[in-house]
Amino acid sequence: MRKIALSAAGLALAVGLGFAAAPSAGAATPCPSGAVCIRETNGNILSKNIFYSYGAHNLSNVTGERVLVNNQTGGAGFQVCYGYNGANCSDVVRGRGESAPYNMTPINSVVLVR
Numbered sequence: 001m002r003k004i005a006l007s008a009a010g011l012a013l014a015v016g017l018g019f020a021a022a023p024s025a026g027a028a029t030p031c032p033s034g035a036v037c038i039r040e041t042n043g044n045i046l047s048k049n050i051f052y053s054y055g056a057h058n059l060s061n062v063t064g065e066r067v068l069v070n071n072q073t074g075g076a077g078f079q080v081c082y083g084y085n086g087a088n089c090s091d092v093v094r095g096r097g098e099s100a101p102y103n104m105t106p107i108n109s110v111v112l113v114r
Contacts, residue, residue, distance in 0.1 A: 031069035036078045036112055038104070039067040051078075054112045056086030065101040072096070072112065079111040080104075086111040 029045040031037035038049035041064065051057045054076075070078055070093065077094035080102055081087055086109050093099060 031071040033071055034073055035071050036110065037069045037071065038062060038110070039069060039098070041065065045069075051110060051112055054114060056081070056084075056109050056111045058084050058109045059104070059107065062107070063105045064103070066104045067101050068093075068099045068110070070094070070096050070099070074114075077113050079113065080107045081109040081111060082106055084108045 028039065028043035031039075031045060032050060034052055036051045037045045038059075039045055040049075048060075049062065068078065068080070070076075072078075075094055077092040079086070079089040079092055081089040089111055092113055
């Protein structure tokens, strides 16, 4: 019984410190094939942040650290841009899968490129 109480106390401490609150890789929402997605901090992907068509996509209320997921096919990539409508953009990222986190606060659009 004492071992269970200590385990429960350890779990409560871990949750309080944020260790158990982070989503596991298995809990993350998958990005659909052929899309570029912006993952929320909790691992979810909102439907407004799933992009299929080439060109600029303006962002609204996307701030803080976010991971972009490139699940496009055929070597297609994306750029993050400081301006709306694809202005002042980064280099093209063509790697598939999850990117390193971006600070999305100054980012105003994402451009999908062939």
